[in-house]
Amino acid sequence: MSLYWRIFLLNAVVLLAAAALLLLGPVTVSTPVLLTEAVIAVAGVVVMLAANAVLFRLGLAPLQRLTRAMTTTDLLRPGRRLEVSGTGGIADLIGTFNTMLDRLEAERAASSALALCAQEAERRRIAQELHDEVGQTLTVVLLDLKRLADQVPEPLRADLHRVQETTRAGLDEIRGIARGLRPGILDELGLTSALTALAHEIAAPSGLTVRRTYAPDLPALGDQAELVLYRVAQESLTNAARHAGATKVDIRLLRGAYGVRLTVDDNGGGTGGAPEGSGIRGMRERALLIGADLSIGPAPGGGTRVRMTVPPEKGAA
Structure with missing residues (x-):
């Protein structure tokens, strides 16, 4: 009725x-x-x-x-459905709403996958051009400056050395930007080496103390899953260093019956109930891309805990 x-x-x-x-x-x-x-x-x-x-x-x-x-x-927190109750038109309405959510979540996951894949491809292209074109050009400039420094009189040699150091610093910055856009070490040496390099890269200028724990028997993960784990760790470390005022960060990459789990704990000021920014929403988008479960909340000792679990069937290579 x-x-x-x-x-x-x-x-x-x-x-x-x-x-x-x-x-x-x-x-x-x-x-x-x-x-x-x-x-x-x-x-x-x-x-x-x-x-x-x-x-x-x-x-x-x-x-x-x-x-x-x-x-x-919230489509970034999928899986929540209403219990179909009531009679007649009300039950039909709730069932239709649940079906609509299924379709919207599937469409969002597909569109997010396309967008993120296109984004990573563009990052790879820009990083390659920075490394190959700009990096090589600055390397040639450094060699020319060194050659000139050996030929010019002594009063000008100190000025050329300063220009050399400025150019070398610019080259290092270009290489750092290229690594941030597309971590080549992730493709070459794997996830744990990439996370170690990332921790050193962020800890050095910020003074963070980063403790790392990696399971020795991590399963082989797909390229997409490794990239998502790396990006989530990168965003978590960046937030801890720049926004949370943290001094210590604990990174753990472990495995179990649940699959592979990345946990990043910091001792900063926490989220304080602030609305999620683009960085956290970006992490949720990436987690949806590989069907992982992402949770962000208070750490046991204060600060913020970011935890992402990749099920075995989602992260398999």
């Missing part, structure tokens, strides 16, 4: 019951109205309103749950 007919029939029952009491009962209305008759009339109206309120509350409760679900649904 549809919601319309349920509400209509329930109200009809209440009104018919009230009419039957007036027609068949001993109660009459005098002119002028007596006090007892007014009390009975007011009591009857109150009973009718209370009955309607209870019936509407029971009938529309599933719709209220559906409204709350619509306002709190």
